[in-house]
Amino acid sequence: xxxxxxxxxxxxxxxxxxxxxxxxxxxxxxxxxxxxxxxxxxxxxxxxxxxxxxxxxxxxxxxxxxxxxxxxxxxxxxxxxxxxxxxxxxxxxxxxxxxxxxxxxxxxxxxxxxxxxxxxxxxxxxxxxxxxxxxxxxxxxxxxxxxxxxxxxxxxxxxxxxxxxxxxxxxxxxxxxxxxxxxxxxxxxxxxxxxxxxxxxxxxxxxxxxxxxxxxxxxxxxxxxxxxxxxxxxxxxxxxxxxxxxx
Amino acid sequence: xxxxxxxxxxxxxxxxxxxxxxxxxxxxxxxxxxxxxxxxxxxxxxxxxxxxxxxxxxxxxxxxxxxxxxxxxxxxxxxxxxxxxxxxxxxxxxxxxxxxxxxxxxxxxxxxxxxxxxxxxxxxxxxxxxxxxxxxxxxxxxxxxxxxxxxxxxxxxxxxxxxxxxxxxxxxxxxxxxxxxxxxxxxxxxxxxxxxxxxxxxxxxxxxxxxxxxxxxxxxxxxxxxxxxxxxxxxxxxxxxxxxxxxxxxxxxxxxxxxxxxxxxxxxxxxxxxxxxxxxxxxxxxxxxxxxxxxxxxxxxxxxxxxxxxxxxxxxxxxxxxxxxxxxxxxxxxxxxxxxxxxxxxxxxxxxxxxxxxxxxxxxxxxxxxxxxxxxxxxxxxxxxxxxxxxxxxxxxxxxxxxxxxxxxxxxxxxxxxxxxxxxxxxxxxxxxxxxxxxxxxxxxxxxxxxxxxxxxx
Ligand code: SF4
Numbered sequence: 001x002x003x004x005x006x007x008x009x010x011x012x013x014x015x016x017x018x019x020x021x022x023x024x025x026x027x028x029x030x031x032x033x034x035x036x037x038x039x040x041x042x043x044x045x046x047x048x049x050x051x052x053x054x055x056x057x058x059x060x061x062x063x064x065x066x067x068x069x070x071x072x073x074x075x076x077x078x079x080x081x082x083x084x085x086x087x088x089x090x091x092x093x094x095x096x097x098x099x100x101x102x103x104x105x106x107x108x109x110x111x112x113x114x115x116x117x118x119x120x121x122x123x124x125x126x127x128x129x130x131x132x133x134x135x136x137x138x139x140x141x142x143x144x145x146x147x148x149x150x151x152x153x154x155x156x157x158x159x160x161x162x163x164x165x166x167x168x169x170x171x172x173x174x175x176x177x178x179x180x181x182x183x184x185x186x187x188x189x190x191x192x193x194x195x196x197x198x199x200x201x202x203x204x205x206x207x208x209x210x211x212x213x214x215x216x217x218x219x220x221x222x223x224x225x226x227x228x229x230x231x232x233x234x235x236x237x238x239x240x241x242x243x244x245x246x247x
Numbered sequence: 248x249x250x251x252x253x254x255x256x257x258x259x260x261x262x263x264x265x266x267x268x269x270x271x272x273x274x275x276x277x278x279x280x281x282x283x284x285x286x287x288x289x290x291x292x293x294x295x296x297x298x299x300x301x302x303x304x305x306x307x308x309x310x311x312x313x314x315x316x317x318x319x320x321x322x323x324x325x326x327x328x329x330x331x332x333x334x335x336x337x338x339x340x341x342x343x344x345x346x347x348x349x350x351x352x353x354x355x356x357x358x359x360x361x362x363x364x365x366x367x368x369x370x371x372x373x374x375x376x377x378x379x380x381x382x383x384x385x386x387x388x389x390x391x392x393x394x395x396x397x398x399x400x401x402x403x404x405x406x407x408x409x410x411x412x413x414x415x416x417x418x419x420x421x422x423x424x425x426x427x428x429x430x431x432x433x434x435x436x437x438x439x440x441x442x443x444x445x446x447x448x449x450x451x452x453x454x455x456x457x458x459x460x461x462x463x464x465x466x467x468x469x470x471x472x473x474x475x476x477x478x479x480x481x482x483x484x485x486x487x488x489x490x491x492x493x494x495x496x497x498x499x500x501x502x503x504x505x506x507x508x509x510x511x512x513x514x515x516x517x518x519x520x521x522x523x524x525x526x527x528x529x530x531x532x533x534x535x536x537x538x539x540x541x542x543x544x545x546x547x548x549x550x551x552x553x554x555x556x557x558x559x560x561x562x563x564x565x566x567x568x569x570x571x572x573x574x575x576x577x578x579x580x581x582x583x584x585x586x587x588x589x590x591x592x593x594x595x596x597x598x599x600x601x602x603x604x605x606x607x608x609x610x611x612x613x614x615x616x617x618x619x620x621x622x623x624x625x626x627x628x629x630x631x632x633x634x635x636x637x638x639x640x641x642x643x644x645x646x647x648x649x650x651x652x653x654x655x656x657x658x659x660x661x662x663x664x665x666x667x668x669x670x671x672x673x674x675x676x677x678x679x680x681x682x683x684x685x686x687x688x689x690x691x692x693x694x695x696x697x698x699x700x701x702x703x704x705x
Contacts, residue, residue: 007695009649013659014688016695023699035699041649048603049638050625054646061650135604147285148563148609150294174278178565182602188636189600190680191261195270195569196602197685225685 001116002032004071006105008081008217009041015217021240022077022108028247029118038065044084048183052091059088066101073115074101077108077240079137079216080183108240109143109215113156121246124166129242130204130234131157131169132214132223133176143215147176157215157239164246172203181222197226205232212236255596255635260570274568276404281562283511284610297504302614304497305553308458309543315458315491316534322461323532326523331533336366339535343368343450343483344375346531350481352377352447358465358472359383360452361399361556362485362535364578380442382471384435391418397572399579400509400558405571439471449475453486454518454555455501456532459494462522463532466505466515473519480528484521488539489552501555504612508559542587547623551586553613560607560617566600575600582607582617589624596635598624659694666690 003026007019026033040062046055062085066074076082086105089098112118137143144155161169180186180196201223204212212227212234214220220236227234264270288294308315320330333339339362347355355372357363357379369379369390381390385403389396392414396402403411412426419438421431451472455464463484465472476482492498506512524530542548561567561581572580576597577588589598598621607617628634634642648654667690678687 009655009659012695013663014690016691016693016698019695020698023703035696035703038652039696040652040655043649046642046646048622048625049642050598050622050627050629050634051638051642051646052626052629054642056646057650058646061652135602135606139605139609146606146609148606150288150291178602178604178606180565180602182604184636184638185599185602187680188596189257189260189566189570190684191257191264192566192569192600193602193680194684195264195267196565199274221688222685225681225688228686229684 001072002034002070004066004069004074004104005033005035006066006074006076006082006085007035007039008076008078010081010221011078011217012039015221015238018077018217018238018240021238021244022075025240025244025247026075028244029116031116034069034071036065036069040065042081042085043088044081045183047084047088047091055088056092059085059092063089063093063098063101067097071104073106073111074104075106075108075111077215077217077238079107079109079134079141079143080218082107083136083140107137107141107143107215109137109156109160110141112160112243118160118163121164121243123246125164125242125246126166127211128168128170128207128209129161129211129213129237130207130209131171131175132179132204132212132216132219132236133157133171134214134216134219135178137215138176144176147174160239160243161213164242167242167246170207170209172200172207174203179219179223181219183218186222194226197222198230201226201230201232201234205234209234211242213239213242215239253594255594256570256574256576256600257596257636259574260600263571263574264569270569272407273405273571277562277568280401280510281559281610284508284559284562285511287507287511287513291503291507297500298612298614300500301504301555301612302553304492304500305555305613306550308491308493308497309489309549309552312488312491312543315493316488319456319458319461319491320534322459324461326461327530328461328523329529329531331531333533333535333537335537336535339366339485339533339537340368340371342533343485344372344377346481346483347372347377347448348375350448352481354378354380354442354446356380356382356442356446356449356475356479358449358451358467358475359386359402360450360485361396361579362452362487363450364396365537366485366535380439380446382439382443382469382475383467384432384469387435387439388414391415395578397580398558398561399556399583400561405573443474443478446475446479448479448481448483450483450485451476453484453490453532454505455492455498456486456490457492457495457498457520460520460522462520464498464502464518464520466502466518468512468516470517473517476519476521477525480525482521482524482528483531483533485533485535487535487537489554501612505555505557508610508612509557547616547620550615551583551620553615554583554587554611555613556583557612559610559612560615563606563610565604565606566602570600582621583615585624586615586617586620589621590627594635595628595633598628599635656694663690663692663694667692
């Protein structure tokens with residue numbers, strides 16, 4: 001498949017290793033990968049704050065980067081940004097060209113699970129990993145059954161990781177509570193955000209896992225800052241990094 | 248009604264967070280309710296169907312509200328119930344007072360009603376010389392403690408049993424130092440019984456009003472509404488127009504989810520249906536609008552009126568559990584409090600007391616899209632020009648910088664450079680709440696785009 005990467009600003013600027021892992025992983029899986037120029041933020045910090053006017057030019061700039069780009073899918077290694085991009089593109093542009101872009105947008109887990117399923121990863125990853133079930137991927141992209149719902153269970157992330165030899169997947173308790181990042185919430189509501197992050201980071205460490213693994217770089221960055229502050233014996237890894245090592 | 252307060256949500260929450268042991272205890276107590284709810288819900292294979300049905304019944308009723316209210320009124324009158332209409336809290340209070348004054352009521356026993364909180368009925372009646380006794384155990388505790396509720400289902404959840412013991416010792420003469428819940432509950436029952444027997448009138452809230460029956464449903468676990476409803480011959484029942492349901496079927500669907508979602512119980516111990524006054528008595532129903540028809544006009548805000556006040560969204564909310572019920576600047580806390588009360592908060596911060604995690608929306612038995620409504624409340628605030636936390640100043644700048652590749656790349660390489668090269672001690676004061684509580688991100692040398700251009704471009 002021909003894949004256009006959607007690399008949100010935070011990943012591009014502060015976590016390039018996640019983007020590199022995504023690119024390498026997709027290439028190793030036999031896809032042709034391109035990076036359309038002129039990408040920026042999905043507009044989430046503004047729209048989540050209610051500031052739609054202030055978001056417009058940013059969102060349209062990102063949308064324009066993908067309009068007319070020839071590809072089968074647009075893949076993003078950040079669930080929350082992907083959800084925001086989808087919603088914001090729709091909000092600011094209802095043209096068929098915009099809809100064509102929206103139709104091709106996939107979060108990485110979603111892509112590897114639903115669109116171009118991977119059979120098996122070959123290299124073992126003999127470690128215990130604690131899953132960070134971040135909210136937007138969980139409840140808006142429905143990457144797994146959320147704990148509030150009583151419908152049949154499934155978990156796309158775990159299904160993917162279980163194809164990696166020797167990996168052990170565990171969950172913190174409570175297993176899918178928000179980590180407290182919440183974009184500008186981390187700044188506006190410092191005390192509550194920090195307490196949520198502390199509880200979450202400790203819950204991950206309490207599983208005895210070596211890594212916290214997730215699909216949302218912003219939550220991972222928040223947890224990483226908390227883990228280092230508390231000096232917990234655990235590290236954060238993006239799903240793409242684990243899978244890229246295992247292939 | 249707007250609360251006159253100056254401290255914003257983040258400030259109040261920060262104070263609550265200073266006592267970490269208490270936060271942990273509060274969070275755990277409420278999470279226990281969420282876990283009980285999960286067990287109760289999972290025992291019904293049709294749980295998700297019930298949620299869907301509950302949502303459909305409520306939406307249907309709300310979109311035909313006028314008809315159902317008229318039908319309800321007509322059926323009530325047929326059964327000898329007197330129906331009153333109040334456009335707002337003040338009118339509600341006046342009507343209640345008139346009825347009580349006519350019967351020369353000196354003491355009123357009241358069973359939990361968030362609507363009477365909304366209308367500030369207690370202080371109003373007390374000003375008019377009528378003693379009001381809240382009869383739910385939790386409500387009575389906070390009434391004795393001179394506090395408003397901190398939760399809509401477990402109003403005294405913020406108090407530990409030792410604190411209740413201390414309060415009861417002082418106010419109703421229990422033994423000093425006693426904190427055994429059974430002992431304290433017995434003592435409270437005894438104390439309330441005296442009030443029940445001496446009250447001249449009783450008042451309750453309404454969980455559901457059934458249009459084709461002209462009946463109201465009142466749910467309690469302590470039976471106190473029934474004690475009140477059956478002892479004096481004058482009873483009053485206040486309801487918001489959103490409490491309407493068409494028939495028994497709709498009521499039964501909601502009854503099956505209400506207590507399960509609230510505290511994990513199959514059904515409330517006392518789910519009583521009142522069809523009319525007892526012989527020689529009087530039964531009054533006061534139907535209150537107080538802003539609800541205004542909310543109905545907005546398609547998204549209207550969905551907040553599907554709420555059956557189970558409190559499930561509050562129990563699951565990770566922000567509520569760590570900031571406490573008194574931080575919201577509205578008498579209803581948590582997600583549903585923000586959804587219906589954000590515009591009443593004059594600090595304009597309550598709409599932001601949420602990470603938009605969506606747990607509340609998924610927990611809700613009538614599928615109120617709480618996270619969407621909360622995000623929308625922020626948009627309404629932005630449109631009114633009442634943004635908190637300096638957003639009105641910095642958001643336009645963020646928008647401009649992010650909308651321009653040159654500006655953004657430039658700003659970010661400065662940020663990366665600073666993160667890599669300046670000592671943490673110098674950066675921390677500049678990074679606000681982030682650096683106060685967490686380590687700053689480890690910055691890479693270059694952006695991904697720069698790496699890509701170097702490694703992948705032909
Ligand atoms: S919004 Fe839903 S979950 Fe929250 S109190 Fe109302 S009915 Fe219960």
